[in-house]
Each structure stands twice: as structure tokens, then as C-alpha cells.
Amino acid sequence: MIGQLLFIFFARIIDVSMGTIRTILIIRGDKWPAAIIGFFEIMVYTIALGMVVGALSDPLKLVVFCTGFAMGVLVGSIIEEKLALGFRGLQITIDYQNAYLVDELRDEGYPVTCWEAEGKVGPKLVLNTVVKRNLASKVTEKIYERDPCAFIVYMEPKYFRGGYFKKK
Structure with a gap:
């Protein structure tokens, strides 16, 4: 159970961080790198979502899923600042x-x-x-x-x- 919760949490951090970088690349006009990142982003998201949707009666999984999203926004923003693309x-x-x-x-x-x-x-x-x-x-x-x-x-x-x- 703890392993699943950790997976959901870190998967959300990863996919949301990738989404942040993908969005920046799209804004800059870098379509192909954005598309490649988008592929992996949605793969990670779908796996994590599947673990939560099948267990909506477990509110802890939903809270971990949402918390991972929030942390992903922060982590993605920090990564984007460090990369200083463009x-x-x-x-x-x-x-x-x-x-x-x-x-x-x-x-x-x-x-x-x-x-x-x-x-x-x-x-x-x-x-x-x-x-x-x-x-x-x-x-x-x-x-x-x-x-x-x-x-x-x-x-x-x-x-x-x-x-x-x-x-x-």
C-alpha cells in the first residue's frame, strides 16, 4: 500500500514537471521536443490515474494524487528556472x-x-x-x-x- 502511494505521488511530480517543460517548449515553438515529452508525460499520468480511478473509495490515494500534482507544479517551476531555456x-x-x-x-x-x-x-x-x-x-x-x-x-x-x- 505504501509503495503504491509513493508511486502515485512521485509519478504525479514527474508528469506535472514534464508538463511544465512541455508547455514552455510549446510557447517557444519547439514542437517536436514538446511532443516527445508529452508522450512520456501522458504515459506516467495514465498509469498513476489508473491506480487512483480504480480506488475512488480510498480517499488517501486521491489526496496523494492531488498532493503529487501540487508538488509537480513546484518542482516543474524550479526545473524550468534552472534550465533558463530561451x-x-x-x-x-x-x-x-x-x-x-x-x-x-x-x-x-x-x-x-x-x-x-x-x-x-x-x-x-x-x-x-x-x-x-x-x-x-x-x-x-x-x-x-x-x-x-x-x-x-x-x-x-x-x-x-x-x-x-x-x-x-
Whole structure:
């Protein structure tokens, strides 16, 4: 009995985690890897579900099934953060007096396109860049160190073509 409960619990963690990764891959346009993961995801899910559906009179199995799902959401989110798949678009608005940041970022190999803007309290500079997701927080930290009032919007680009990208 304990073996079955553990199997149901861990099967749900595995299938929901796989579902999280599959969803991210679909959003990014990676259809084939998503389909392969989906195959294994539904296989694990079906086996676990079969162990619960046949025993609906046992509420403990249902609770373990649902708890495994919840834990799978957490585990899948953590895995996805660690993998940092894909790219992140950053739109950064800084005070115009901090324009030197454009050259600093470019000198470090980050692609930056910028234009002038007018904010509530004066002239601004808007920087646009796309970086690998694992580099986004590093760029953000650098910006906030030099301009604590910067406004940064994170975007999830699905598709792009051309341009220049940091290789690190």
C-alpha cells in the first residue's frame, strides 16, 4: 500500500514537471521536443490515474494524487528556472544622464538598441535588448547598480530573426 502511494505521488511530480517543460517548449515553438515529452508525460499520468480511478473509495490515494500534482507544479517551476531555456527581451528605461550604460553594455557584448524618450520628470533613454535567459538577471543587476530608478520590462520573445546576440 505504501509503495503504491509513493508511486502515485512521485509519478504525479514527474508528469506535472514534464508538463511544465512541455508547455514552455510549446510557447517557444519547439514542437517536436514538446511532443516527445508529452508522450512520456501522458504515459506516467495514465498509469498513476489508473491506480487512483480504480480506488475512488480510498480517499488517501486521491489526496496523494492531488498532493503529487501540487508538488509537480513546484518542482516543474524550479526545473524550468534552472534550465533558463530561451531568451528574454528587456526594455530598459533609464535617466538620460546614465547614457554611458549603453556603451558599457555594448562593451560587454550585449546587443543594445536605444532611443530617446520623455518621462514625467525629464528626458529618458529607452534601451532594447534580447539576451539568453540565464543572463537577464545579470544585466538587470548591472542596470540597477548604476540607475536604481531604472524601469525594466521583461518580455518572452517567441520568435526573432537577425540581430546580434551575446554568445556566453
